[in-house]
Amino acid sequence: MSPEFALMPEQASSVSAEYDALLFTEIGISVFFGVGICLAIMFLAWRYRAGSEVDRSDPPEGDMRLELLWSGIPLVIALGLFVWSAKLFITMRTAPKNAMELHVIGKQWMWKIQHPGGKREINELHVPVGKDIKLVMSSEDVIHDFFIPAFRVKMDVLPGRYSMLWFKPIREGTYRFFCAEYCGTSHSKMIGRVVVQSPADYASWLSGGGNNEPPEVAGKALFESFRCGTCHREGLTGRGPVLDGLFGKQVRLAGGGMVVADENYLRESILDPGGKIVEGYQKLMPTYRGQIGEEGLMQLIAYLKSIAPDGKQPEEKR
Ligand code: HEC
Ligand SMILES: [Cu+2]
Known part of the structure; x- marks a missing residue:
């Protein structure tokens, strides 16, 4: 065939x-x-059809x-x-x-x-x-x-x-x-x-x-052009939490509850920052909905995933 x-x-x-x-x-x-x-x-329909000569006396009542x-x-x-x-x-x-x-x-x-x-x-x-x-x-x-x-x-x-x-x-x-x-x-x-x-x-x-550029490199450029670093810069007693090594971690939210920082959480943090507020921080972050397309979001998230706790940038890793 x-x-x-x-x-x-x-x-x-x-x-x-x-x-x-x-x-x-x-x-x-x-x-x-x-x-x-x-x-x-x-x-059974054939055997017990009307007129067939089968014994119908004493039918079984049940069998456990x-x-x-x-x-x-x-x-x-x-x-x-x-x-x-x-x-x-x-x-x-x-x-x-x-x-x-x-x-x-x-x-x-x-x-x-x-x-x-x-x-x-x-x-x-x-x-x-x-x-x-x-x-x-x-x-x-x-x-x-x-x-x-x-x-x-x-x-x-x-x-x-x-x-x-x-x-x-x-x-x-x-x-x-x-x-x-x-x-x-x-x-x-x-x-x-x-x-x-x-x-x-x-x-x-x-x-x-x-x-093309690797997505995390394009994402780093976006991070800079959107000036995310004004609030998320490392070491700064910042207005926003440090984002290094965030991916995959448990995040404690204001008002109780934990959430794992996966791709969908990062996405929501950027598009709908008021939705889940990180414990100890204010509702300060502006929404980037309408300013970043699907592709830009993937790149930003790839960048956030690539920044290790030691602050190494993707360029240095390769
Ligand atoms: C005006 C300051 C400000 C700017 C600019 C800003 N953020 Fe934020 N961001 C915050 C604050 C404050 C929080 C914590 C409160 C909350 O969850 O909304 C936060 C939370 C986050 C979180 C969740 C962090 C966590 O630990 O769970 C992510 C991810 C994030 N921001 C990414 C970004 C990205 C990407 C940009 C740039 C496109 C950006 N932010 C720009 C202030 C800012
Ligand atoms: Cu389709």
């Missing part, structure tokens, strides 16, 4: 095979019981062993499926710590992708085989959805917040990706291809022309 007519897409990521095994197990169990129950209904059996077996099956699928779900939703992070911005009707070193591409996603890849995604307009069938991964891409997706390609090749959320006239053209390359080929692709 030609690949276009294959029953399932190729199994090209670390979770594809297990994902399919779970799916077919569920289908198999459903078919087994569905067919069994149908056959039993047909057989049967009750236990047909409650117990489905219970065990359902719990087994629950444990298996929950395990797989957690695996698929928890990106490995050292995953390579790419930024994806969806807009009507294209996908813009940026690699850690700054290289950009549109409607194409080059990745090295065998590496954990994490996509941090947001939308400039409506809801989109990033779907790579061969990797069995799919995640909504939303305006106003970040969503994540991770995968590990296990086979070199070219696979298709789609927008899987109807998003307007040219939704069907919001497609592209994933090119999975050997690490060497990926490196040489990366070093090809058209490189």
Whole structure:
């Protein structure tokens, strides 16, 4: 059969095979019981049809062993499926710590992708085989959805917040990706291809022309041009908290409560600073909503993520 007519897409990521095994197990169990129950209904309807000569005296009133059996077996099956699928779900939703992070911005009707070193591409996603890849995604307009069938991964891409997706390609090749959320006239053209390359080929692709600044460097320039440093400068008994090493930390909020400083928290701090006030500080920070686009936000956040507690700048690390 030609690949276009294959029953399932190729199994090209670390979770594809297990994902399919779970799916077919569920289908198999459903078919087994569905067919069994149908056959039993047909057989009993035929056997006890009007006019058939069967013994109808003394019908059974109940059977505890049967009750236990047909409650117990489905219970065990359902719990087994629950444990298996929950395990797989957690695996698929928890990106490995050292995953390579790419930024994806969806807009009507294209996908813009940026690699850690700054290289950009549109409607194409080059990745090295065998590496954990994490996509941090947001939308400039409506809801989109990033779907790579061969990797069995799919995640909504939303305006106003970040969503994540991770995968590990296990086979070199070219696979298709789609927008899987109807998003307007040219939704069907919001497609592209994933090119999975050997690490060497990926490196040489990366070093090809058209490189841009790394996002954290562009973010540092934004940080300076917006003069965030007037309040957030290090060491200054500042009006704003020190931002070095903030990413990933627990932040204590005024009025009680803690929040983890993840991408969505940083985003909210910049666009809606009054929403969550850091304990011990005043509501001083102006909003930057309308002044920074999706791309600028990703860059600013990349910069905030890159500043380590020792104050090292991204340029010095490389
Ligand atoms: C007028 C002073 C001022 C300016 C300018 C300012 N901020 Fe703030 N910022 C604050 C204050 C005060 C807080 C703490 C109160 C709060 O949470 O709103 C804060 C909080 C934050 C937080 C949360 C910090 C934490 O520890 O949880 C982030 C992130 C942040 N600012 C980023 C920025 C960025 C990026 C810019 C520039 C685009 C900026 N700020 C510009 C005063 C400022
Ligand atoms: Cu779309």
